[in-house]
Amino acid sequence: MIRTTSLRFTYQNTNNHIFCFPDIDLPPKKDILILGPSGVGKTTLLHLLAGLLPSKAGDIFIANNCLNRLTRRQLDYFRGQHIGLIFQKTYFIKSLTLLENLTLRERFSKKKIDRYHKEELIMHLGLSDLQNKKVYQLSEGQQQRLSIALGVIHKPKVILADEPTSNLDDGNCIKVISLLKKEAQICKSNLVIITHDQRVKSHFNNHIIL
């Protein structure tokens, strides 16, 4: 469950420009697509929802926890357990293999290691033969799938994806969206996708336009 009320944010060095975001009320296991052109604060909203940025006003409730009321340490812990982030660019720990990256993400969630889920996930994403490869040895497509795996490996309550399809062709765009929706369904998570990519629109019933 995600609920935001009167959410506002301002960056210190932007002449006090205030980002005002519409309220979101998303029941458990539901998806939402947040669309908007560049510069309207899509990534800012995503980072607010992930607890990476503190809001100037308004409240964010995720799984009945008000993020604004959590201490820094509690927020880190909460993020580790309940938020799954998928970025536009792929980020990994370069010194580790694909499998080690996934295990590391799982460990930081402080949840019980679910080997079955991990194996299933690796199989679903077609990464079975690449488990012991260093991440820099993977192709872009494989890295994109690993990025999705890292966002869902710990079965988060909320999956937040930032422009996951912007660099992909039409075929791969559909594949990635399908994968995200499928994994969100398996993990019983809310899926929030922010994008300016209009191709994605048709795959979601629930939209917010910034």
Add this chain to the structure above:
Amino acid sequence: MLYLAYKNLISKPLNTLLSILLLMLSISLATFVLQVRNQLNHHLESNIKPFDMVIGAKGSPLQLVLSSVLHIDNPTGNISLEKAMRIAKNPLVKEMIPVSYGDNYKGIRILGTTHEYLTKYKASLQEGRLYEKPFEVVIGSGVSKKDNLQVGDTFVSSHGLAENGLETHNEKPFIITGILKPTSTIIDHLIITNLESIWEVHEHNDESHHHEEVHKGEHVDEHSNHAVESGEEREITSLLVKFRNPLGALQMSRFINDETTMQAALPKFEIERLMGFLGIGFQTINGIAIAILLVAGLSIFINLIKNVRERKQELALLRTYGANTFQLIKLVFLEALFLSLLGATVGWFLGRISIWFFSIFIEDVYSYHFVFSLPTTKELIILVLVILTTLMAAVLASLSLYKLNVSKTIADA
């Protein structure tokens, strides 16, 4: 976290290797110098401990101590046994042991002395019996091992103290009657016999020289230790003296040096003087080790700062995984700790291996054996200081992590 720190380090092998190499070098140098100094001190002390004073021919007092007590230099000359014994009758003297030498077997000194000399070094027999008659010898454990000599073996000595002496005493072979247990003192590397053996071997030698003199019309008597016809006085190389109280050594040495043709040297004083000279060298090497250590610390610091900067996005990613700032600092700390522990441990072992090589060299030249020993308190202090230095470098390197803006770092990449 430990595994991640390890993987991060081995993913940049060159940087890691450079930091470890520098640390290793400084630690090995520092521990090597410490060990040489400690073990040399220990060796010298245990060898000079039984005696308060050495009486010998005039010359350098340090040379007298080195030759008569530590057996690593040439003697200053000979003294009259009778005159030396007269001085030793002083009531301040508790014990006195005459020593005489002038020959060697394959570079090993043959020392003529009394059984008390062995008692002073707490030497006991491993097999066989002590020498009783002239030309009977007991050998130190090191000698037995080095030349594979056994009880009952015989050998002929060469004249002088240098190995491969051209002049050998073939007519008077020595027989080994006993082998001593290891004592970790100079005794382990000596061949010991009674004084009469030394006198007799040279008595005979002098006769041969006399014949040569008749034939060749010239004679160069290199033996200071010559035996003489009956009625002539016997000579010894030196007299080792133990006093009833330490004041005796001071009083007697002043008298001997001022009033006689002999000289008295105090081993403890001379060795302290020697160590004082060596100390300058040790301090210089220590200084170099500290300088390398500082460079190593700086290298680790630069390495860590570079790592933190280059891995800023990875560290931000870990924050999105739920890691807090403390955990990121812990990761940098672990990397630093890993570097310092590995560098210090390998450096310590390298220091010990250097001691081993040094021991092989010094044992050949000076008959000193350096042993493998566990870390000393000083070495542990160095280890702790090294770890603290690298951890300090880690603290400085991880200061920027407090200000890490995860959102900006992820968004800007």
